[in-house]
Amino acid sequence: MPQHENITTAKEGTLFSERQWGLAVKTRAQTEKENLAAAKINEGSIWEKELAQSYEGDQWILSNTQKGEQKGGLWFVKRKLYIPAILRAKILHRFHNNQSAGHMGITKTTKTVAKHCWWPGMRKDIKTYVTQCDDCAMNKSRGGKPTGLLQPVAEPTRPWECVAMDFVGELPVSKGHRYIWTVLDLFSKQAHFIALAKLPSAEKLANLYINHIYKLHGCPSRVVSDRGVQFTAKFWGKFLEMLGAERSMSSAFHPMTNGAVERTQQTLGQFLRIYSNKRQNDWSKWLAFAELAFNSTIHSATNKSPFEVIYGHEIQPLPQLPKWPENGETGAGKWKAQMQECWDQVTASLKEAHKKYKTFADRKRMEGDKLEKGDLVWLSTKNIKLGLPSKKLSPKFIGPFRIQEIINEVTFQLQLPKSLGKIHPVFHRSLLKKYMGTLDKVDT
Numbered sequence: 001m002p003q004h005e006n007i008t009t010a011k012e013g014t015l016f017s018e019r020q021w022g023l024a025v026k027t028r029a030q031t032e033k034e035n036l037a038a039a040k041i042n043e044g045s046i047w048e049k050e051l052a053q054s055y056e057g058d059q060w061i062l063s064n065t066q067k068g069e070q071k072g073g074l075w076f077v078k079r080k081l082y083i084p085a086i087l088r089a090k091i092l093h094r095f096h097n098n099q100s101a102g103h104m105g106i107t108k109t110t111k112t113v114a115k116h117c118w119w120p121g122m123r124k125d126i127k128t129y130v131t132q133c134d135d136c137a138m139n140k141s142r143g144g145k146p147t148g149l150l151q152p153v154a155e156p157t158r159p160w161e162c163v164a165m166d167f168v169g170e171l172p173v174s175k176g177h178r179y180i181w182t183v184l185d186l187f188s189k190q191a192h193f194i195a196l197a198k199l200p201s202a203e204k205l206a207n208l209y210i211n212h213i214y215k216l217h218g219c220p221s222r223v224v225s226d227r228g229v230q231f232t233a234k235f236w237g238k239f240l241e242m243l244g245a246e247r248s249m250s251s252a253f254h255p256m257t258n259g260a261v262e263r264t265q266q267t268l269g270q271f272l273r274i275y276s277n278k279r280q281n282d283w284s285k286w287l288a289f290a291e292l293a294f295n296s297t298i299h300s301a302t303n304k305s306p307f308e309v310i311y312g313h314e315i316q317p318l319p320q321l322p323k324w325p326e327n328g329e330t331g332a333g334k335w336k337a338q339m340q341e342c343w344d345q346v347t348a349s350l351k352e353a354h355k356k357y358k359t360f361a362d363r364k365r366m367e368g369d370k371l372e373k374g375d376l377v378w379l380s381t382k383n384i385k386l387g388l389p390s391k392k393l394s395p396k397f398i399g400p401f402r403i404q405e406i407i408n409e410v411t412f413q414l415q416l417p418k419s420l421g422k423i424h425p426v427f428h429r430s431l432l433k434k435y436m437g438t439l440d441k442v443d444t
């Protein structure tokens with residue numbers, strides 16, 4: 001209370017003076033900087049220009065003008081921005097390779113692109129593009145059996161009601177950090193990634209929760225953690241104490257293992273492997289982008305992006321692409337109804353996804369692609385020492401290398417470069433993954 005009085009009695013202009021907020025004098029350099037920023041924000045209109053120019057020679061739109069609609073010099077088909085042939089690769093790069101997109105898989109990339117854009121054969125183009133992406137091939141596992149079976153968790157019905165958290169590490173030191181604390185909302189699938197210097201005690205974690213999560217999302221009714229009953233109970237007790245709440249509420253938490261966090265961490269790992277430098281000591285600078293990419297990507301369990309479930313709309317990771325002008329009513333009542341509908345859908349989807357995931361978890365591993373002599377393959381780094389500081393952030397596959405000899409159905413001899421050192425070049429089938437890129441296709 002006394003603090004409050006201090007603030008209200010302070011005279012206007014003393015506490016929040018312009019000088020204190022650095023707004024006092026605009027120097028010439030600052031003005032120049034601002035102009036530069038303004039130019040960047042105009043990237044949207046640069047796209048507009050580029051699009052408008054590219055329509056001219058575009059075969060499809062020339063012979064299908066009746067299928068499209070023109071608005072402000074731009075073409076829309078079914079209310080989606082039509083992308084001319086020569087710009088498609090650039091758009092795919094933006095929605096797949098950019099650090100705000102995070103090299104997501106075929107389904108997720110397709111969903112993201114389809115939200116904004118359209119062109120004939122778009123789905124096939126995306127499939128080819130992602131399949132041929134070398135960054136993805138080197139850094140993602142084959143996507144076989146998920147680790148650990150999914151156990152029934154009481155299904156939440158609103159965002160940040162049930163929270164799952166865990167830690168990734170130990171990682172190579174990055175700006176003094178060695179661990180990533182991942183906090184996941186089991187309803188919207190929104191995640192926060194926080195870099196930590198060391199593994200916190202339960203007390204410390206309660207403090208961190210308040211400073212990073214509670215201030216944004218309030219008090220959860222359940223916390224799920226893989227760190228064991230003891231730890232979670234201690235954390236929960238301390239957390240309630242800090243809120244000034246009754247300790248007896250602690251029956252609310254429900255500790256158990258959960259596949260959701262592991263999958264979030266897999267996605268996070270993929271992201272950091274792709275964008276981190278060779279020494280892997282810059283991962284902490286990518287965390288914010290990883291979080292944004294994760295939260296803007298449509299989640300298979302809800303069929304919506306976490307941002308959409310939380311805010312009712314997508315956030316803009318980059319300057320906006322031109323959009324179909326929507327002129328429906330946007331009253332608060334309508335928004336509320338939309339959010340309710342959205343959450344009902346999410347609740348239903350979560351039930352469905354849960355069922356599906358269970359079936360998937362029980363299914364056996366699929367057979368791989370057929371490999372032949374002369375084929376190019378990626379080699380798993382599982383049993384290879386790469387001399388990089390962290391196994392967790394190292395590429396999962398290296399190559400591609402050519403198959404020199406098929407020794408038997410499951411044993412292959414590869415042509416390895418000298419740079420790999422003395423490695424016996426014979427490998428089991430399970431360590432190889434067919435190369436899907438364009439190296440071999442160039443000269444044919």
Ligand SMILES: [Zn+2]
Nearest residue numbers: 103133135136
């Ligand atoms: Zn990729």
